[in-house]
Amino acid sequence: MSNPRSPSAPRTRSQPAPIRGLALDVLGEWAKGERFASDLLERVQRDSGLFGSDAGFLRDIVLTTLRNLSLLDHWITVLTEGKHLDHRSRWGLRIGLCQILLQKVSEHAAVNETVAATGRARSLINAVLRRA
Incomplete structure (x- = not known):
């Protein structure tokens, strides 16, 4: 998991957190x-400097996805x-x-x-998510 920012640098509003990318990495x-x-x-x-609502959203995506793997795989x-x-x-x-x-x-x-x-499967993922 790469960290383009140093952990000590606070995230600003102009730098949105890459929550979905981090969720993909964690999963x-x-x-x-x-x-x-x-x-x-x-x-x-800790490594990406996430806190507050961004950290909560990451945690929610990851844990909700894990709790519902069978259902999500069925839909896929x-x-x-x-x-x-x-x-x-x-x-x-x-x-x-999940989202x-x-x-x-x-x-x-x-x-x-x-x-x-x-990444490289963008067109497939875009088509499937829009279809959903």
């Missing part, structure tokens, strides 16, 4: 099975018609669908920010 690391999600969240929050299978997905794309769809369908985050924000965080 990808959690999937390796070596650390608890809570430990990963604490480290990422239906929406992609069973298409094979790489791990990062699947996690991106999971957090995107839209479970957390009731603004669809525009959830889709745009999640797509921006996912």
